[in-house]
Amino acid sequence: CFKCQGVGHLAVDFPNRNILSFIEEEGDPKYESYDESNEDEIIYEDQGQSLVVCHMLSIAATNEDHCLRNNIFQMKCMSKGKVCDVIVDGGSCEKLVSITMVEKLGLKPVDHPQPYNLLWFQKGNEVKVNKWCLVQFLIGRKYNDELWCDVVPMDACYILLGRPLQFDCQTKHDGFRITYTFKNDGVTITLGPTDVRKKAKETDSDLLTISEFDEAMGESCEAFLLVVMENIEETNVIPP
Template identity: 40%
Template sequence: MKQTVSSTASSKASTGPSSVTCFKCGTQGHKSFECKNTKVMITMENGDIETLDEDEYEALVQAAVESEEAYEQESGEDPLLCEHDPSPSLVVTRVLTTQPHAMEEQRCNIFQTRAGIGGKSIKVIIDGGSCHNLASTELCEKLNLTLRKHPHPYHIQWLSDKGNVKIQHTVTVTFKIGPYEDTIECDVVPMTVCHMLLGRPWQYDKKAIHDGLSNTYTFKVNDKKFELRPMTPSQIIADRTLVGD
């Protein structure tokens, strides 16, 4: 009988208030919901424990949240959207009837847009498969652009139906697509697919990122973020019937 009483007393002692540890302040004698301590313990990266008042802790958390929001706003600012240029086309032909395009997705389209040069609109294609930035001879002739001898002439074949063509000249082209303005060096070719083609050199120099789903190009110039948006299939069809390519 004495042994039983002793065992019971020992059991009560082991579960008594003095054996309970508060998870909030780390002391014994009470549980966390009974804790009257208004301080918060923070374990630092080096293992040290720092104690703060609840008000100080809340202020610290608020400051961290505001700092993170400010960083996100600075690094993730909305890009300047660059739509095709609405200026009159460089080449105009008779107006034909247009048919609406049922699908507006970009899955089967290369990037096409229009850039403004001297108050005229020119057709532009962005193609990462091209090793050069190119300008058409028609563009150079109609805008009276100054040609220079190419330092390293070469031959191409795929941009024209005239067979093998030797590239002998370069030209400086200044253009504008929405708020994006730029000046680039292009090789001059007798191409009919577009007036200017921005190839791999342009993408490399601008560190442009291509979104395959939306078919957009995003890049920064002078700390400004730009997003080039392509013409929709319907706009491309209308463009082909309204202006000469």
Template identity: 50%
Template sequence: MVMRDNGDIVTDTEDSDTDDMPPLEDVPEEEYLAPDALTLVARRALSLQTKGVEEVQREKIFHTRCYIKDKVCSVIIDGGSCTNVASATMVEKLRLPMVKHPRPYKLQWLNDSGEIRVNKQVLVAFRISKYEDEVLCDVVPMQAGHLLLGRPWQFDRRVKHDGFTNKYSFVLNQRSITLVPLTPQQVYEDQVRLQK
């Protein structure tokens, strides 16, 4: 199957009966269809409800805001990222001191400018509500946000992610901390600001 830009779906074998599925057996209708089966299907379709507030988080990446040097910055927590990342633009604007990366490497997935050589790191002190921390980040020209907390941060803090609510919880200095994501509207506002 191929999905085109306009949303049409095209297959090579649309009208073909040569699928890899086995043929259906001839079974009398009364053996597999209850007399009121259609009514049950109709009732089920009519009882569907809209998504609840919690379900909105199902496909969402975790976004929040933090303070770095008393400036509001956007944060993404991503369990799929094998490194913590700081935006090169943020590092420059806030004049955060960078150091040479002990093991430089190349990246390609954070923006559309091709392959990037990652050869600088920065120690970022940030605050989210009452939670204050420092994290060592690789410096890259990232457009998605200012700070990306990946697997190293999650591992070091023994973070637990509740996939249903999209909340992150951990204990730091004998204090329980739960990070709550922004609403989709707040994320959209942050993304608009980042584009400027």
């Protein structure tokens, strides 16, 4: 055999086997280094007392793993010691702040350098934007910023950050994790959304079932009915 230099068989009959050799390494073993400083740290919303009392709906908690799939990016920030709702929407072309937040926090709006009309904000009506103000806010412990936002009447949130912020900060949107990553003063910031599952789970409900209502009525001979009537006043007037 020309392969093993043995006798008794031909080279074509020699089995093709891989040989694994172990060589003892001298000195201490070397491992690949891993820099933990490059890991992304997702910054989530702040906790605290809300700016104003918000309307809440009683909804059942969902067990769906990816419940953010059908939700927009929402989180909370701190502004002058108050917790304010924030929406980051890539489909909006403006940076907006609500009149309610301006009034409650005592912000000082000034004349807008380029007044314009919002056509998409209210269906069938134009919202004239002629004021804006400087809004300072803090998200987590790392992202502290101030932005000039247009003052408008809205109740979906207190601050709406649209395309201008994403363009100026060169943000990267992760559509699966629903996060926004960008650089702020040389530090990588990743904003994470509100966990709607946790929010629904922690929301207490004072509603009674039929059986609980019957049991409560059986223990008392009197019952009082409280009727609440909501007075809605719509206004598009920007505070001076």
